[in-house]
Amino acid sequence: MNGDVCQISVEDNGIGFNIQYLDRIFKPFERLHGREEYEGSGMGLAICRRIVERHSGAITATSTPGEGSTFIVSLPIHQSKGDS
Known part of the structure; x- marks a missing residue:
């Protein structure tokens, strides 16, 4: 936790990805590899x-192709007024 934000990191040792595709990996139905290579719908x-x-x-990631990725989720600790 850092002040008013809690950060959760999840790291894997998978195939990784080129960081130039960072915005693309969070879009619905986007896949960096074909279905023949890796399973999935591109929705996760x-x-x-x-x-x-x-x-x-907010969610972001860092990655090195061939070494894996780290996904970082940042969430506010306190709920804003009007949020339910």
Whole structure:
């Protein structure tokens, strides 16, 4: 936790991705690889982003191709007035 924000990091040792595609990986149905190579619908990170943003937070990632990725979720500790 850092002041008014809680950060949660999830790290994997998967295939990673080129950071130039950072904005693209959070869009619905976006895939950096074909279905023949890796399973998935391209919705997982888009759903994560939507959930985090509905809680007034943010999600981002860092990655190195061939080494894995770290996904960072930042959420406010206190709920804003008007949020439910």
